[in-house]
Amino acid sequence: MAQLILNHLTKDFGGGRPAVSNVSLTVREGGFLALLGPSGCGKTTVLRMIAGFEQPSDGSIDYGERRLSDASRALPPEKRNMAMVFQSYALWPHMTVAENVGYPLKVRGISGETWRRKVGEALALVKLTDYAERRPAALSGGQRQRVALARCLVTSPDVVLLDEPLANLDQHLRKSMEETFRIFHERSGATMVYVTHDQSEAMALATDVAVMSEGRLVQMAAPADIYARPEGTVVGGLIGRGSILKVPVAEQAPRALGWPQLREVIGSAPAGLHRDVLVRPEHVRPDAEGIALEVKACVYEGERFALTLALPDGQALKAYGDTAIPVGQKANFAIASAWRL
Ligand code: ADP
Ligand code: MG
Structure with a gap:
């Protein structure tokens, strides 16, 4: 060949x-x-x-x-x-x-x-x-x-x-x-x-x-x-949609973001550093059991709504929703998975 x-x-x-x-x-x-x-x-x-x-x-x-x-x-x-x-x-x-x-x-x-x-x-x-x-x-x-x-x-x-x-x-x-x-x-x-x-x-x-x-x-x-x-923030930012979150490698950081499971994604490393974590919007879905996040933007895309949410520390998180949510309102969301860059 x-x-x-x-x-x-x-x-x-x-x-x-x-x-x-x-x-x-x-x-x-x-x-x-x-x-x-x-x-x-x-x-x-x-x-x-x-x-x-x-x-x-x-x-x-x-x-x-x-x-x-x-x-x-x-x-x-x-x-x-x-x-x-x-x-x-x-x-x-x-x-x-x-x-x-x-x-x-x-x-x-x-x-x-x-x-x-x-x-x-x-x-x-x-x-x-x-x-x-x-x-x-x-x-x-x-x-x-x-x-x-x-x-x-x-x-x-x-x-x-x-x-x-x-x-x-x-x-x-x-x-x-x-x-x-x-x-x-x-x-x-x-x-x-x-x-x-x-x-x-x-x-x-x-x-x-x-x-x-x-x-x-x-x-x-x-x-x-x-x-x-x-691999890395360049590819993570270029391929597909998603939010690249900066998560401090501190024991309490994932909890502070309202998302304890992040601990597994970040892994163990010396405290004081931060990790870049990619979250795809299709992995953030409305969920009554999830955490309450403020909606910062809501854009109609035909088959769905593209949402921008604010995490407790202020970082933006992209998500998809089936219905419109008024900007400024809070709604419950769950993050199904994330990827460490
Ligand atoms: P892309 O196709 O990804 O936009 P290029 O291969 O055209 O990038 O260019 C890569 C870099 O090489 C750029 O900084 C460009 O200015 C430079 N470059 C490309 N061709 C020449 C050339 N003939 N002489 C000098 N610099 C060049
Ligand atoms: Mg070119």
């Missing part, structure tokens, strides 16, 4: 801290990795190094047995059998949809019946068969992005690199494009690396989520694992 392996990958542009520092990770063949993190954390730089547009300052990139890049050599992008989809689509305005999609084939010297068949298959996959003769200007944003996808699929790449491909689309379209990406991944069998700053997109699409912060890889795990067991 050909795995994509990043080994201690580093890129230093020479402006203070390196853009990418010592990133090591492996994507299995046919895997779908989401690279997630705030703007400026180094995601695009990692992708550009994988594509071959940027050479590492240190470390290496391998695909299977093949060394693609390290600090002393780099296989040119066109020899990597990879394709990259950009946020801006980068379509040729003067070419039709079919010509855009078939362009990489033309560059490789493929024409005639093979060209037509491959372009037809790629267009069918993204449901644009009827748009083959249009120009990009006559398409919607979502259709343009599908053209860009078809163009990258047409050469049957081993690895597809996508840099925030949905960032320019509206919310509704993003959901339907997520579905297109999923089908695209299933049918193509390609290994995919998908850069996004949107955690819900990453969770919905990927087999593995890698979270980056300030050039470093902070955690990589399957979506459900990273949601249930985030």
Whole structure:
């Protein structure tokens, strides 16, 4: 199996801290990795190094047995059998949809019946068969992005690199494009690396989520694992909703918060420190036996109400409720579980 392996990958542009520092990770063949993190954390730089547009300052990139890049050599992008989809689509305005999609084939010297068949298959996959003769200007944003996808699929790449491909689309379209990406991944069998700053997109699409912060890889795990067991406050704050509570490691602190069970989550440690504890809103539910907390905010979300509660020490706690509770009123809540970051 050909795995994509990043080994201690580093890129230093020479402006203070390196853009990418010592990133090591492996994507299995046919895997779908989401690279997630705030703007400026180094995601695009990692992708550009994988594509071959940027050479590492240190470390290496391998695909299977093949060394693609390290600090002393780099296989040119066109020899990597990879394709990259950009946020801006980068379509040729003067070419039709079919010509855009078939362009990489033309560059490789493929024409005639093979060209037509491959372009037809790629267009069918993204449901644009009827748009083959249009120009990009006559398409919607979502259709343009599908053209860009078809163009990258047409050469049957081993690895597809996508840099925030949905960032320019509206919310509704993003959901339907997520579905297109999923089908695209299933049918193509390609290994995919998908850069996004949107955690819900990453969770919905990927087999593995890698979270980056300030050039470093902070955690990589399957979506459900990273949601249930985030490591540290960066991942805890980025993945899913939740409240990060600062709980002093003092014997009486959990009791003071009205929640004695927290003692188990915090564990034993020298007093005087505090622990960061993540509580998901779905784990805070109205409960007549629970503790009385003041409601600070109540927002209707359609299927439920998103509540902000005040703990006895003033910290905010997010919760979900089935009914509206007036702000300023107290209601009883119980916390079913929590996770120490
Ligand atoms: P992201 O894609 O996560 O937003 P980038 O990889 O684009 O982050 O950038 C990471 C850091 O590297 C940023 O501080 C950015 O300014 C810097 N950077 C990116 N490309 C270059 C470049 N060609 N020259 C100098 N600095 C760069
Ligand atoms: Mg970027």
